[in-house]
Amino acid sequence: MGSSSLKKESMKVPEPTLRRLPWYLSNVKLMKQKGEHFVSSTQISKDINVDASQIAKDLSYVRIAGRTRVGYDVDALIAVLEDFLGFTDMHKAVLFGVGSLGGALLRDSGLKHFGLEIVAAFDIKPELVGTHLNGIPIYHPDEFKQRREELGVNIGVLTVPIEIAQSITDTMVQGGIKAVWNFTPFRIRVPEDIVVQNTSLYAHLAVMFNRLNCNEPK
Amino acid sequence: MGSSSLKKESMKVPEPTLRRLPWYLSNVKLMKQKGEHFVSSTQISKDINVDASQIAKDLSYVRIAGRTRVGYDVDALIAVLEDFLGFTDMHKAVLFGVGSLGGALLRDSGLKHFGLEIVAAFDIKPELVGTHLNGIPIYHPDEFKQRREELGVNIGVLTVPIEIAQSITDTMVQGGIKAVWNFTPFRIRVPEDIVVQNTSLYAHLAVMFNRLNCNEPK
Numbered sequence: 001m002g003s004s005s006l007k008k009e010s011m012k013v014p015e016p017t018l019r020r021l022p023w024y025l026s027n028v029k030l031m032k033q034k035g036e037h038f039v040s041s042t043q044i045s046k047d048i049n050v051d052a053s054q055i056a057k058d059l060s061y062v063r064i065a066g067r068t069r070v071g072y073d074v075d076a077l078i079a080v081l082e083d084f085l086g087f088t089d090m091h092k093a094v095l096f097g098v099g100s101l102g103g104a105l106l107r108d109s110g111l112k113h114f115g116l117e118i119v120a121a122f123d124i125k126p127e128l129v130g131t132h133l134n135g136i137p138i139y140h141p142d143e144f145k146q147r148r149e150e151l152g153v154n155i156g157v158l159t160v161p162i163e164i165a166q167s168i169t170d171t172m173v174q175g176g177i178k179a180v181w182n183f184t185p186f187r188i189r190v191p192e193d194i195v196v197q198n199t200s201l202y203a204h205l206a207v208m209f210n211r212l213n214c215n216e217p218k
Numbered sequence: 219m220g221s222s223s224l225k226k227e228s229m230k231v232p233e234p235t236l237r238r239l240p241w242y243l244s245n246v247k248l249m250k251q252k253g254e255h256f257v258s259s260t261q262i263s264k265d266i267n268v269d270a271s272q273i274a275k276d277l278s279y280v281r282i283a284g285r286t287r288v289g290y291d292v293d294a295l296i297a298v299l300e301d302f303l304g305f306t307d308m309h310k311a312v313l314f315g316v317g318s319l320g321g322a323l324l325r326d327s328g329l330k331h332f333g334l335e336i337v338a339a340f341d342i343k344p345e346l347v348g349t350h351l352n353g354i355p356i357y358h359p360d361e362f363k364q365r366r367e368e369l370g371v372n373i374g375v376l377t378v379p380i381e382i383a384q385s386i387t388d389t390m391v392q393g394g395i396k397a398v399w400n401f402t403p404f405r406i407r408v409p410e411d412i413v414v415q416n417t418s419l420y421a422h423l424a425v426m427f428n429r430l431n432c433n434e435p436k
Contacts, residue, residue: 085424085428
């Protein structure tokens with residue numbers, strides 16, 4: 001699928017599109033399992049309740065041509081989407097903060113299927129430093145800069161307590177990290193050229209609890 | 219904090235507000251640790267780079283009165299926010315799919331600090347059924363309806379493979395679940411009165427990879 005590798009470097013795709021593309025991917029994977037060879041945006045639309053014209057527009061970013069009355073080739077669409085979303089390249093990452101959530105992420109080997117491999121973790125706790133979790137070595141943060149260079153990593157996963165979220169972010173950026181996947185509920189600040197992806201499970205819980213309370217009979 | 223418990227049932231708060239409130243909470247907690255007793259929306263604004271008027275508007279939902287020139291009482295603001303966001307009530311949940319991510323979530327005891335306690339898990343794998351993970355019992359899905367009633371649970375966490383995401387969602391809803399926390403990249407469909415919170419780590423990865431590629435020198 002060399003044709004698509006050329007493009008993904010060059011284009012900033014709108015975030016809503018990037019969030020919808022994985023839906024299409026999982027939907028098309030399911031169709032493949034059911035034995036389908038071609039799929040149209042109308043079919044995907046029916047299954048996942050997104051407007052067909054929106055789907056066609058989103059898919060125009062990945063530059064795969066659908067054929068009139070036949071639709072997209074299922075195998076080609078899966079391959080192009082996985083490539084486009086970055087799930088076929090392996091991106092190495094380090095993780096800071098081997099607490100409850102950090103430890104859970106180290107154990108979640110499933111991230112590898114979506115292109116993320118955590119290759120080292122950092123924590124100050126003496127009982128953790130020098131040990132391994134799920135085969136991943138845990139180092140003291142003092143070793144970070146050297147290890148990052150050795151490992152050639154440019155993504156950092158942030159799962160530390162909020163008190164040190166900013167200082168650890170600064171450490172990561174100074175050490176050469178280019179993207180921070182922030183799982184803390186803290187709003188970290190970074191230089192302009194650094195990517196931040198916030199994934200606050202707690203914010204999602206807050207939304208879910210509120211909606212649940214609204215639905216409950218008074 | 220009885221005064222705020224009255225209100226949270228009654229109001230559907232905009233999602234962007236609900237997503238920002240945990241930022242304010244973590245910021246104010248940090249100020250408390252630094253010994254501050256009062257905080258203004260202007261101070262929070264400086265720290266987290268959100269407009270002060272937006273912060274004041276968001277905080278108007280939680281109905282805490284700030285005092286002119288003094289600001290909000292730090293302890294009261296923390297208590298009211300935690301209560302409002304649902305982090306002080308314990309919400310019981312069950313989890314379906316004890317794979318890599320599901321197992322990781324069962325091990326993440328940190329969710330309890332934000333009001334979510336997973337009390338039972340379900341999986342069809344014979345080697346898992348009847349065992350415990352982090353003290354949480356794993357049952358066969360056939361036992362779901364009965365167990366849910368016994369346990370009085372109305373939240374279901376979905377971490378199954380995409381092929382069965384919809385059918386397991388249907389099982390949960392038929393069994394009495396009122397809110398589904400969907401970690402799969404599959405877009406599940408539910409009746410109107412059921413809450414769905416999508417948390418797709420893979421979609422977040424896709425956004426991060428794309429931004430990172432855009433920033434890289436060509």
